[in-house]
Amino acid sequence: MKKISRRSFLAASGLTIAALALTACGGSASTASSAASSVAASSEAASTSAAAAELTTVEAGKLTMATNAAFPPYEMTTDAGAFEGIDIDTAQAIADKLGLELQIDDMDFDAALLSVQQGKADIAMAGVTVTDERKNVMDFSDSYATGIQSIIVPEGSDIASPDDLAGKMIGTQRGTTGYIYCSDDFGDNAVVAYDDGLTAVQALNNGQVDAVVIDNAPAKEFVAANPGLVLLDTSYAEEDYAIGMAKGNTALEDAVNAALEELKADGTLQSIVDKYITAE
Structure with a gap:
């Protein structure tokens, strides 16, 4: 499974600003620092x-x-x-x-x-x-x-990790890294590209695909709006x-x-x- 750009991120959001850490100074040094x-x-x-x-x-x-x-x-x-x-x-x-x-x-x-x-x-x-x-x-x-690619599946799915995507039909958004990674790992025939993430999630709800691979932040939005779908704890890739x-x-x-x-x-x-x- 591809794992790229391994950098720290907030697990809750899947997104952090790529900035330098800032430290505060006290006492008289604070005036000079300011x-x-x-x-x-x-x-x-x-x-x-x-x-x-x-x-x-x-x-x-x-x-x-x-x-x-x-x-x-x-x-x-x-x-x-x-x-x-x-x-x-x-x-x-x-x-x-x-x-x-x-x-x-x-x-x-x-x-x-x-x-x-x-x-x-x-x-x-x-x-x-x-x-x-x-x-x-x-x-x-x-x-x-920085962010992560995540996997959305229906509740009760036998997909519990990225490796379990082998032999499954995977929905992605056309042209995204999710599409590229899944095609590289599982072959073009295992991946269905949709115009946007919402359409991919609708296909998952309709049973046309077994999972959707998409960025973590929109993945959480889609799961929240679609009862019966869950987000795997294991990420597919970091980028x-x-x-x-x-x-x-x-x-x-x-x-x-x-x-x-x-x-x-x-x-x-x-x-x-x-x-x-x-x-x-």
């Missing part, structure tokens, strides 16, 4: 502004984000038709740092990845995992989170999440990485995760 932090923050903000000034984006004054808004809690659509989620809020925070208006284009997951490759979007954010294959056709930001960009756009990559570093340092990224995922 002053140093202010200087560092000002320096980082200046660097981000300088990097943003050199940007050429798909549409002037905008940061165009390609996503698949059917993947809660990363990206989803409200009843009012607005977009929300971890990736949506993170992209908005980055756009704010860069002084750009965020433009969100919703499409299939595969199309979102192609969109940046073809120069139709500046960034792709849809719970995108960094893989060697994807690095051949697109560039990535620094990792901003890093990053922002996809077109090959060779160094200015954008540098600007996005600078913004991410500031958002990690000031706690914004962790607050976004905490907004959508609470520890149980």
Whole structure:
């Protein structure tokens, strides 16, 4: 079974911010530490502004984000038709740092990845995992989170671990790492690709597949909304999440990485995760 990017994560949420640990100082040292932090923050903000000034984006004054808004809690659509989620809020925070208006284009997951490759979007954010294959056709930001691939099965299923998927029909979302891993491990004929996670889960409910492999956070949302389904305790794979960009756009990559570093340092990224995922 594939196990990649083994890094610490919150078992309850399956997602943590990939940030450096910050330690507090007491006594008179705290004043100096505060002053140093202010200087560092000002320096980082200046660097981000300088990097943003050199940007050429798909549409002037905008940061165009390609996503698949059917993947809660990363990206989803409200009843009012607005977009929300971890990736949506993170992209908005980055756009704010860069002084750009965020433009969100919703499409299939595969199309979102192609969109940046073809120069139709500046960034792709849809719970995108960094893989060697994807690095051949697109560039990535620094990792901003880590997560896991999980397995959903019906209650009473004889599937208790990833190894038990052998000989079963597995549902996944088309183009995702869940699809890639399962195809590699069990063969293309054992995997059914659906346009989104919800459709895969509906197929599981209908008995068309024996299990669904998908990211842990949306997996928990789907299980909560579908009585009779359970999430296995054993994960299928662990992986890093990053922002996809077109090959060779160094200015954008540098600007996005600078913004991410500031958002990690000031706690914004962790607050976004905490907004959508609470520890149980």
